[in-house]
Amino acid sequence: GNSVTQMEGPVTLSEEAFLTINCTYTATGYPSLFWYVQYPGEGLQLLLKATKADDKGSNKGFEATYRKETTSFHLEKGSVQVSDSAVYFCALRSRGGGNKLTFGTGTQLKVEL
């Protein structure tokens, strides 16, 4: 079946540091890949997505590239801010599987001044 594995948190960084959150997946075929963000007290929000191999999703300074050869979709940001503190979820959606999302366990990011 489908599964998503994320690096465990919490990840604590200083403001302006470089961020990488690792995500690997197992799925049949070629799924679409997503990063969602959950700020404290709020619902999940779509941060970025990629629908085919070598696609790069980007939003708000965050980027992730769909790597089929390594089945990975690592999230990166060059310079984090305190306002980026949140929980980040990697997710996949299989082709032909309707709109069902399979999520990773989430990685909490804390950014300090």
Add this chain to the structure above:
Amino acid sequence: EAGVAQSPRYKIIEKRQSVAFWCNPISGHATLYWYQQILGQGPKLLIQFQNNGVVDDSQLPKDRFSAERLKGVDSTLKIQPAKLEDSAVYLCASSMEGDSSYEQYFGPGTRLTVT
């Protein structure tokens, strides 16, 4: 545009009691989803509705969980009787349609604590 609304935001009950959660999706969204998010885990789909019909309820524990969307708009998720392991955040999401080209929008969730 108003987002997905859920109530209550928090609920504490004792085991073996019953509880119900309510969700109002974004206006015009035909597809509605209920997810269960246990602490330290990612959200898991419990049930998906297309209008008022069930598309996928394969991971819904049907002996104690039930959900309905009678008029194809609002939805209610019920647990009866609750167990300690049901403590989780229950997320509701909606999308315009149920196929893969449509983004899911999530509500803030209902945090359930079973004691």
